Amino acid sequence: MGRDIVIRGPQGPIDAWRADPPDHAAALGGVVVVQEIFGVNEHIRCVTEGYAAAGYVALAPALFDPVARNVELGYDEAGFARGRQLVGELGTERAVGVVRAAAQALQGEGLKVAAIGFCWGGSIAFLANTRLGLPAVSYYGARTEPFLGEPLRAPMLFHFGGDDATTPPAYIQAHRDACPGAAIHIYPGAGHAFNRDVDPRHFHPTSAALARKRTLAFLDAALR
Numbered sequence: 001m002g003r004d005i006v007i008r009g010p011q012g013p014i015d016a017w018r019a020d021p022p023d024h025a026a027a028l029g030g031v032v033v034v035q036e037i038f039g040v041n042e043h044i045r046c047v048t049e050g051y052a053a054a055g056y057v058a059l060a061p062a063l064f065d066p067v068a069r070n071v072e073l074g075y076d077e078a079g080f081a082r083g084r085q086l087v088g089e090l091g092t093e094r095a096v097g098v099v100r101a102a103a104q105a106l107q108g109e110g111l112k113v114a115a116i117g118f119c120w121g122g123s124i125a126f127l128a129n130t131r132l133g134l135p136a137v138s139y140y141g142a143r144t145e146p147f148l149g150e151p152l153r154a155p156m157l158f159h160f161g162g163d164d165a166t167t168p169p170a171y172i173q174a175h176r177d178a179c180p181g182a183a184i185h186i187y188p189g190a191g192h193a194f195n196r197d198v199d200p201r202h203f204h205p206t207s208a209a210l211a212r213k214r215t216l217a218f219l220d221a222a223l224r
Contacts, residue, residue: 001049007061007105010097015069016061016105017045019052026055029223030106032099032134033060034117034124036193037083039071043198047118054216057111061102063124066094075199087120092127099128112223116215117141119193122158129154135222137215140192142166148178155222156182159211161190161204185214 002019017040021027033048035041040062051058064071067089073079087095103113114135117125122141129136130150137157138144142164158175160167176184187194187207194204195211 001052002045005059007059007101009061009065009101011066011094014061014065014098014101016040016059016102017048018060019045019049019058021052021055021057024057027057027111028055029057029219030103030109030111030113031056031058031219032102032106032113032115032128033058034099034115034121034128035060035063036119036121036196037087038073038075038079039064039083041072043196044118046197047116047195050212051116056219057106057109059102059106061098063095063098063121064090066090066098075196075201083120092124095124096127096131099124100132103128103132103134114219114222118195123147126156129156135218137218139195139211140164140167142171142192145171145174148174152179152181155218157215157218158182158184159195159214160184160186161192161194161207162186162188163190164192164194166192183214183218185211187211 048058048060115125115128116137118139122138123143125136128134133153135154139159190204190207193202195208
């Protein structure tokens with residue numbers, strides 16, 4: 001269902017994984033899928049294809065391309081270390097710039113567009129809302145707090161694991177205080193990365209299924 005494409009980024013070409021719905025003419029909108037720190041890997045490609053199966057044109061840009069191409073990292077200590085290094089080298093501004101390029105590519109096809117991000121990408125999805133005006137969904141974004149002074153410009157949905165040590169209750173409360181218009185859901189028994197179905201250490205299937213149901217309802221309302 002998905003395929004590799006290249007989009008025009010702010011500083012050169014950006015690779016992306018694109019998946020289209022069965023009936024492209026009846027697409028419900030566009031979705032920019034914002035990766036974790038591990039690159040556009042198997043999990044992100046599957047997530048992208050899942051949103052295409054639900055009726056959306058889904059595009060996952062390779063956010064690290066401005067500093068390193070063809071990045072697919074494992075969920076081990078080396079992968080975490082390299083991912084964090086690349087996040088630092090890329091910086092927030094360039095990450096948001098890549099999301100902007102992906103959104104513009106979809107908007108150029110006449111689609112209304114939302115952003116959905118995971119982990120680090122969840123925090124970048126929040127900035128796609130505040131800085132780009134896109135409806136956005138943040139899954140367990142643990143790097144958002146420094147940016148909570150930026151006002152929302154579109155509908156916003158947050159998913160947090162109830163047992164996620166990276167997003168403790170005070171962190172979630174800060175989101176409630178700063179974003180009173182956002183929908184915030186907490187999933188008891190779920191930890192960080194509860195949607196990552198390729199990683200049995202973190203995957204929490206009941207929470208992932210409920211979060212997806214809520215996300216699809218959110219997209220239907222925001223992109224209708």
